[in-house]
Amino acid sequence: MLPDTAPAPLEILNRVFGYAAFRGPQQEVVEHVCAGGDALVLMPTGGGKSLCYQVPALVRPGTGVVVSPLIALMQDQVDALRALGVRAGFLNSTQNPDERRDTERAYLDGELDLLYLAPERLRVPSTLVLLGRGTIALFAIDEAHCVAQWGHDFRPDYLALSDLHERWPDVPRIALTATATEATRTEIAQRLSLVGAKHVVASFDRPNIQYRIAPKNEPRKQLLELLRTEHDGDAGIVYCLSRKSVEQTAEFLAAQGITALPYHAGLDAAVRARHQSRFLREDGVVMCATIAFGMGIDKPDVRFVAHLDLPKSVEGYYQETGRAGRDGLPSTAWLAYGLADVVQQRKMIDESEGDRAHRHRLAQHLDAMLALCETVQCRRVRLLDYFGQSTQPCGNCDTCLTPPESWDGTVAAQKILSTVWRLKRERNQSFGAGHLIDIVTGKRTAKIEQFAHDELTVFGVGADLTEPEWRAVVRQLLAQGLLAVQGAYQTFALTEASGAVLRGEQPVPMRKDPVKQARTRARGTRGDAPAMPAELAPVFERLRAWRGATAKEQGVPAYVIFHDATLREIATRSPATLAELGTISGVGENKLAKYGQGVLDTLGADA
Numbered sequence: 001m002l003p004d005t006a007p008a009p010l011e012i013l014n015r016v017f018g019y020a021a022f023r024g025p026q027q028e029v030v031e032h033v034c035a036g037g038d039a040l041v042l043m044p045t046g047g048g049k050s051l052c053y054q055v056p057a058l059v060r061p062g063t064g065v066v067v068s069p070l071i072a073l074m075q076d077q078v079d080a081l082r083a084l085g086v087r088a089g090f091l092n093s094t095q096n097p098d099e100r101r102d103t104e105r106a107y108l109d110g111e112l113d114l115l116y117l118a119p120e121r122l123r124v125p126s127t128l129v130l131l132g133r134g135t136i137a138l139f140a141i142d143e144a145h146c147v148a149q150w151g152h153d154f155r156p157d158y159l160a161l162s163d164l165h166e167r168w169p170d171v172p173r174i175a176l177t178a179t180a181t182e183a184t185r186t187e188i189a190q191r192l193s194l195v196g197a198k199h200v201v202a203s204f205d206r207p208n209i210q211y212r213i214a215p216k217n218e219p220r221k222q223l224l225e226l227l228r229t230e231h232d233g234d235a236g237i238v239y240c241l242s243r244k245s246v247e248q249t250a251e252f253l254a255a256q257g258i259t260a261l262p263y264h265a266g267l268d269a270a271v272r273a274r275h276q277s278r279f280l281r282e283d284g285v286v287m288c289a290t291i292a293f294g295m296g297i298d299k300p301d302v303r304f305v306a307h308l309d310l311p312k313s314v315e316g317y318y319q320e321t322g323r324a325g326r327d328g329l330p331s332t333a334w335l336a337y338g339l340a341d342v343v344q345q346r347k348m349i350d351e352s353e354g355d356r357a358h359r360h361r362l363a364q365h366l367d368a369m370l371a372l373c374e375t376v377q378c379r380r381v382r383l384l385d386y387f388g389q390s391t392q393p394c395g396n397c398d399t400c401l402t403p404p405e406s407w408d409g410t411v412a413a414q415k416i417l418s419t420v421w422r423l424k425r426e427r428n429q430s431f432g433a434g435h436l437i438d439i440v441t442g443k444r445t446a447k448i449e450q451f452a453h454d455e456l457t458v459f460g461v462g463a464d465l466t467e468p469e470w471r472a473v474v475r476q477l478l479a480q481g482l483l484a485v486q487g488a489y490q491t492f493a494l495t496e497a498s499g500a501v502l503r504g505e506q507p508v509p510m511r512k513d514p515v516k517q518a519r520t521r522a523r524g525t526r527g528d529a530p531a532m533p534a535e536l537a538p539v540f541e542r543l544r545a546w547r548g549a550t551a552k553e554q555g556v557p558a559y560v561i562f563h564d565a566t567l568r569e570i571a572t573r574s575p576a577t578l579a580e581l582g583t584i585s586g587v588g589e590n591k592l593a594k595y596g597q598g599v600l601d602t603l604g605a606d607a
């Protein structure tokens with residue numbers, strides 16, 4: 001039972017966070033947890049998970065204990081809460097003994113609203129003893145997919161979390177994740193003993209993100225064009241598969257005058273920390289990274305996420321792209337995808353360790369990702385369908401903006417497949433994409449001469465399509481499982497499914513890659529992101545400059561002071577008094593007291 005004096009959740013939301021209303025299912029979750037119930041919350045990245053445990057931690061007596069694997073971000077999270085006037089602290093291995101002791105004392109004295117802990121801390125008996133001596137308002141288990149065996153970063157430490165329930169049966173637990181197929185959700189619930197908890201699944205749609213998947217020709221040049229034409233000076237993340245391509249991409253962008261930094265697991269921890277901190281603190285930094293980067297990064301103004309290589313699963317892709325536009329403003333998710341990606345990923349699966357079932361699962365994940373890439377339907381419809389949710393064509397993805405045509409690729413498919421078949425039967429040979437395409441297009445290369453492949457009956461049967469078109473055909477055959485990649489030389493072989501196509505029993509619909517990609521500016525559709533007239537841009541820039549200087553002075557990221565969306569609203573409404581300023585979304589009590597005058601002075605400098 002809550003004491004009668006407990007504040008109402010909505011009052012906390014208004015006063016502390018400066019927000020007018022709960023979003024989506026937040027209210028339902030908050031009320032349930034405030035009343036002592038357990039919950040498993042699935043929300044997309046940027047959906048607003050943090051408030052689901054932060055508000056109840058402020059409503060219930062005692063300290064909210066937050067278990068999070070993101071040690072490198074705890075300081076920033078705590079700083080952001082302190083800026084709101086919330087009493088927050090953390091315990092992790094980066095602290096010196098004095099800092100740790102201060103935090104422990106504050107906890108025992110009941111002077112902490114929120115305490116962040118790394119999961120490994122909970123395996124240390126002294127931590128459990130410490131927690132037992134204070135009052136725990138709730139346990140929040142962030143990034144809960146870490147308990148899932150097939151999650152992206154399985155942490156054995158997380159398994160110990162089910163013990164919390166036995167030790168503190170009366171303390172509510174709330175687990176949160178953005179990774180959420182039905183299978184993952186069931187696994188999380190079982191492993192954390194949350195089967196009986198309230199399960200809340202928010203809409204996974206992120207309407208302000210424009211999804212685009214482009215045929216990959218010259219990826220770095222394509223990326224540069226995207227940055228130059230649509231995201232000049234914006235912060236963003238560029239994901240690459242390998243450390244080497246991370247380095248090369250960062251160097252390439254830097255040589256073009258863009259502030260780009262590399263981030264991958266092979267870099268020194270200090271370098272990684274420095275780059276992450278610059279990305280969070282400076283404006284307009286482009287982070288080139290492997291997927292080792294980004295979990296828990298809550299920088300709200302990441303304007304684009306670009307993938308230069310094909311992600312391994314739709315879940316991973318959606319989580320990575322979800323890091324764009326947490327502030328609800330227009331953002332871009334852009335992926336370049338080509339034939340070589342499919343070959344490479346199929347090969348990696350073949351060579352991967354683990355049993356057949358594991359490889360099968362990897363192949364299923366890849367197939368779902370390929371289906372998304374090759375679809376002629378709305379990308380968002382496909383994405384949400386993957387998470388078991390339905391929606392209408394969105395009007396804000398590449399296939400909606402420039403609908404690709406589909407065409408009957410049966411004959412083209414037969415030409416390639418019969419080339420593969422003849423090479424095998426007549427010559428006992430197998431080759432990769434380039435040479436197959438040379439054969440069907442009738443190109444007389446040295447290799448063709450060497451093997452006398454111009455004597456094959458299929459030589460030159462495909463002069464009707466261009467080389468890029470043939471590459472698209474081969475790519476789609478691989479994607480549809482009509483060709484398989486084999487061996488160290490990545491040559492092609494027929495599959496069980498190829499026969500029906502060769503015999504003319506099965507048509508092969510294909511997607512025609514649009515010549516020009518959609519290039520409409522991404523748009524925002526969230527109500528709390530008002531458009532700003534051009535004449536207000538100088539005011540906005542002045543506010544940004546003030547914010548930048550203030551952030552520097554206090555050693556925190558600029559968004560900890562106010563988000564862009566809040567500055568925009570301030571510029572638009574131009575409040576004349578503190579009271580008026582206080583009604584703007586994102587301006588809570590503490591920030592009003594701390595920064596209100598600075599904002600009014602900055603606005604006043606106008607006159």
Ligand code: ADP
Pocket residue numbers: 019020021022023026043044045046047048049050051298300326327528563585
């Ligand atoms: P998640 O952890 O789910 O990725 P966050 O908790 O970081 O998302 O929230 C994403 C953004 O939305 C943050 O900038 C947060 O301040 C904002 N936000 C969350 N809930 C609300 C709300 N009810 N009203 C306005 N803004 C909100």
Ligand code: ZN
Pocket residue numbers: 378379380381393394395396397398399400401
């Ligand atoms: Zn769409």
